[in-house]
Amino acid sequence: MTADSDLFGDVLEYPDAGAQRRFAALVGINHIKQRLVDEASVLIDPHFLEQWSAKHYGGTLNLVRVVEERTPLIVLAGDVGTGKTELAESVGDPIARRIELESLCLYPLSLSARGRGLVGEMTTLVTQAFDRVRSSLGQARDSQGKVRNAAILLIDEADAVAQSRELDQMHHEDRAGVNAVIRGVDSLRRDRVPVLTIMCTNRPDALDPAVARRAAHIFTFARPDEAERIQVLSDALAGTGIEAADIAEAARQLGPTEFRCCAATYSDLRQRFLPDLVLKAYGENVPISGDALISAAALFTPTRPFKSGDD
Ligand SMILES: Nc1ncnc2c1ncn2[C@@H]1O[C@H](COP(=O)(O)OP(=O)(O)OP(=O)(O)O)[C@@H](O)[C@H]1O
Ligand SMILES: [Mg+2]
Structure with missing residues (x-):
């Protein structure tokens, strides 16, 4: 048996003020945030949809049953540094508050055991992870059937596990990993266990069709557009006195230009561009000027996009 510490990274518990701040x-992804909280809440506790149906239609619509029959699996897919992990790790907070759970824990599956080459290891790891998360719930529902304890199983960097078994170069152990995930989510659905599985991947087009068809929703993440870049910069630069026109020009420069193919990612902006800007001004012991902002933007090299396919 694998110890929990080998199976999972740090387990997070919600509601949590830190997660609330991160969320x-x-x-720039408000539509995804809103829909994800709605989807996840209903997947964890369909009771709320039944209440909505009873209120507006005097009973449970067939349509509600259709929604309830879906597999509690959500995929977050898209380019690097666009907020998939950050959202997956923080969305438990609004969900726990929305559906008034006594406990909601996030178990991040650690795929570090991958690649040791032990036959059967991937399958065992995934199967044990599903079992552990299920058994962590104890008594999931109260006597009225309302969900009290729920969990999220996060399979981040799921490219290897979620990747299509059709890919020729795929190692058979990885194919078995996909099968184990499919068995795991199917059993959660069949037994109506309030565990939501979230998978993050950079390769939406390489997702295994059996995983993709089960997903209640596949959310697609992209790099920020110009308006979203303005929002990130304006938020961070509040209090510096830099003019809106300079921020807008910097945001334009951080987009695709004739010299660069792609725009900066969210993480480029937050983790590289803005810290560099501040540290440069700090090093020179001067305030940040609009001109410094624009010239840094013009010189910035964004992270290259994640290439899908057979690269
Ligand atoms: N929508 C966003 N708004 C503000 N900041 C963001 C946003 N998305 C990402 N970031 C910033 O970028 C950092 C990296 O994001 P995250 O780790 O979630 O990316 P990712 O999509 O999981 O990337 P990868 O595919 O490389 O794992 C976050 O810590 C956060 O600071
Ligand atoms: Mg990530």
Whole structure:
């Protein structure tokens, strides 16, 4: 048996003020945030949809049953540094608050055991992870059937596990990993266990069709557009006195230009561009000027996009 510490990274428990701040700090993806909280809440506890149906239609619509029959699996897919992990790790907070759970824990599956080459290891790891998360719930529902304890199983960097078994170069152990995930999510659905599985991947087009068809929703993440870049910069530069026109020009420069193919990612902006800007001004012991902002933007090299396919 694998110890929990080998199976999972740090387990997070919600509601949590830190997660609330991280969730709030994600900008430009409000439509994804809203829909994800709605989807996840209903997947964890369909009771709320039944209440909505009873209120507006006097009973449970067939349509509600259709929604309830879906597999509690959500895929977050898209380019690097666009907020997939950040959202997956923080969304438990609004969900726990929305559906008033006594406990909601996030178990991040650690795929570090991958690649040791032990036959059967991937399958065992995934199967044990599903079992552990299920058994962590104890008594999941109260006597009225309302969900009290729920969990999220996060399979981040799921490219290897979620990748299509059709890919020729795929190692058979990885194929078995996909099968184990499919068995795991199917059993959660069959037994109506309030565990939501979230998978993150950079390769939406290489997702295994059996995983893709089960997903209740596949959310696609992209790099920020110009308006979203303005939002990230304006938020971070609040209090510096830099003019809106300079921020807008910097945001334009951080987009695709004739010299660069792609725009900066959210993480480029937050983890490289803005810290560099501040540290440069700090090093020179001067305030940040609009001109410094624009010239840094013009010189910035964004992270190259994640290439899908057979690269
Ligand atoms: N929408 C956003 N708004 C503000 N900041 C963001 C946003 N998305 C990402 N970031 C910033 O970028 C950092 C990296 O994001 P995250 O780790 O979630 O990316 P990712 O999509 O999981 O990338 P990868 O595919 O490389 O794992 C976050 O810590 C956060 O600071
Ligand atoms: Mg990530």
